Amino acid sequence: xxxxxxxxxxxxxxxxxxxxxxxxxxxxxxxxxxxxxxxxxxxxxxxxxxxxxxxxxxxxxxxxxxxxxxxxxxxxxxxxxxxxxxxxxxxxxxxxxxxxxxxxxxxxxxxxxxxxxxxxxxxxxxxxxxxxxxxxxxxxxxxxxxxxxxxxxxxxxxxxxxxxxxxxxxxxxxxxxxxxxxxxxxxxxxxxxxxxxxxxxxxxxxxxxxxxxxxxxxxxxxxxxxxxxxxxxxxxxxxxxxxxxxxxxxxxxxxxxxxxxxxxxxxxxxxxxxxxxxxxxxxxxxxxxxxxxxxxxxxxxxxx
Numbered sequence: 001x002x003x004x005x006x007x008x009x010x011x012x013x014x015x016x017x018x019x020x021x022x023x024x025x026x027x028x029x030x031x032x033x034x035x036x037x038x039x040x041x042x043x044x045x046x047x048x049x050x051x052x053x054x055x056x057x058x059x060x061x062x063x064x065x066x067x068x069x070x071x072x073x074x075x076x077x078x079x080x081x082x083x084x085x086x087x088x089x090x091x092x093x094x095x096x097x098x099x100x101x102x103x104x105x106x107x108x109x110x111x112x113x114x115x116x117x118x119x120x121x122x123x124x125x126x127x128x129x130x131x132x133x134x135x136x137x138x139x140x141x142x143x144x145x146x147x148x149x150x151x152x153x154x155x156x157x158x159x160x161x162x163x164x165x166x167x168x169x170x171x172x173x174x175x176x177x178x179x180x181x182x183x184x185x186x187x188x189x190x191x192x193x194x195x196x197x198x199x200x201x202x203x204x205x206x207x208x209x210x211x212x213x214x215x216x217x218x219x220x221x222x223x224x225x226x227x228x229x230x231x232x233x234x235x236x237x238x239x240x241x242x243x244x245x246x247x248x249x250x251x252x253x254x255x256x257x258x259x260x261x262x263x264x265x266x267x268x269x270x271x272x273x274x275x276x277x278x279x280x281x282x283x284x285x286x287x288x289x290x291x292x293x294x295x296x297x298x299x300x301x302x303x304x
Contacts (some may be wrong), residue, residue, distance in 0.1 A: 029102055029142070035133060036142045044093060047085040053078035056134055056144045063148040064242060065128070091116040091126075106136035111152060126154045126162070152240045159222055159240060160215060164193050167265060170297040173275075177202045179290065184211070196225075213238070230254040236263075243267050257283045271296040 036055060043051035053074045062071040084090055097112040110132045117125045118153050132147035136229070154162070163185055171182040184195035193213040200206045209228040222238040224247075226238045234251025244266040251259050261280040267273045272295050280287035 029105075029108070029136070030100075032140065033100070033108060036134070036144075039100045041093075044085075047090065049078050049081035049085055052081045052147065057137070060144050061146040063146070065151065066131070067148070069242070089118060091118050093117070094125075108134045108142070110134065126152070128152050128154075153220070154240070159214065160193060162240065163213060163222060163238065163245070166270075167200045168193075171294050172297050173292045173294040175292055180294070181297075187212075226251070228254070234259070245275070253282070259283075268293075 027280060038106065040055055056074055056077055059073060062077060063069070071077055082149045093111055094115045094117070096115070097110060100108060100110045101175070102108045111130070113127055113129050115125045115127045124268075129150040130147060131150060132144050135143050135145040152159075153189060159285060164184070168185045169183070171184075173180045179200045181198040181200075182195060184193060186267070187190070187194040195211045197209040198206065199209070207229050209226050211224060211226050213222055213224045215221075216237075219237070224236045224238060225233070226236070227233045231254030232252060234249050236247050236249040239246045241264070247263040247265065249259075249261050249263065253259060259280075259282045261277050263275065263277045265273050266276055272293065275292045275294055277290040280290065
């Protein structure tokens with residue numbers, strides 16, 4: 001569900017249902033900006049990609065959170081929305097405008113938060129902050145010149161639900177004689193995601209690591225605590241990114257060494273993800289980057 005959703009944020013700049021209330025100073029331009037908002041909402045709800053693209057300037061742009069994916073021009077924007085709106089997972093949208101500044105007679109800047117509600121009743125909404133520039137055309141209509149998604153600010157249940165939805169179940173990976181088996185799911189309280197990681201290698205004893213994921217209400221981020229059977233432990237912060245998660249880990253080994261790493265988990269499909277670890281340090285000593293392809297395990301056949 002997460003893949004493609006952040007791209008929709010680019011159009012959120014037009015969804016200004018309460019635009020007049022959020023403008024810093026009353027302006028006759030507000031009515032025109034609000035009209036663009038209403039047209040966007042109507043087009044999106046009707047799944048009309050052509051009408052959505054028409055709300056952009058000829059060279060309008062949409063930029064994702066990582067600034068790695070930029071969609072330019074009406075033709076590209078139309079194709080982008082055709083792809084999103086054609087899926088059964090196309091979300092409904094709602095907007096909270098933080099501020100609107102009219103900085104010139106034909107130019108406005110908007111900042112706010114857009115909420116995406118998927119069609120399934122069991123899936124929570126996702127939220128992303130954004131900034132956008134709107135430009136008034138020669139005909140007097142406000143159009144979207146550029147917009148950029150800034151940060152995923154989905155609430156705790158939403159982010160944990162995303163993590164559980166993508167990672168619950170049994171997974172395995174093998175590389176150079178190393179085998180990793182991972183099992184994750186909701187715990188009995190429904191407030192945490194918990195699991196177990198088993199690591200086996202031909203030249204070392206097997207090691208079991210218990211995992212527990214929760215929401216850090218102070219930092220507004222998912223935190224994972226892990227404790228291994230040798231006596232080491234770590235704490236990691238998980239941040240949602242395009243198609244996966246960015247993870248920063250710090251901890252202590254059973255022998256008292258400090259360790260840290262930056263990792264990424266990127267889904268290749270619903271049953272496969274790529275795990276990469278970089279900037280690995282143990283007591284200040286750098287270790288090589290590491291990459292694993294992890295696949296979902298097939299269920300055991302039922303006993304006859």
